[in-house]
Amino acid sequence: MWRYLEQYGLAHLVRVAAGWAFIVLGLAGLVLPVLQGILFLAIGALLLAPYVPFFRRIKVLLYRRFPRIRRSAERIRTRTRALLHRHG
Numbered sequence: 001m002w003r004y005l006e007q008y009g010l011a012h013l014v015r016v017a018a019g020w021a022f023i024v025l026g027l028a029g030l031v032l033p034v035l036q037g038i039l040f041l042a043i044g045a046l047l048l049a050p051y052v053p054f055f056r057r058i059k060v061l062l063y064r065r066f067p068r069i070r071r072s073a074e075r076i077r078t079r080t081r082a083l084l085h086r087h088g
Helices: 002-008 010-031 037-048 053-065 067-087
Strands: none
Touching: 010 037, 037 053, 053 067
């Protein structure tokens, strides 16, 4: 694990762990009426898209089909990076 952290960094590990956690929550949400399964699956897929080719293809297809989603995602990414840069 330490070698993984040295090679990729803590941010990478947190992103991958959060992505898989959202995928698990999404799968649970598909059968439990309390959780929003599709929303959690989408968040997890977007977090894992840079690392998992299947999710990357889905993201590309969604961005082509729905350009507004791409613009919204870019705005969120820009704000998040600015926030992290300011505090980190």
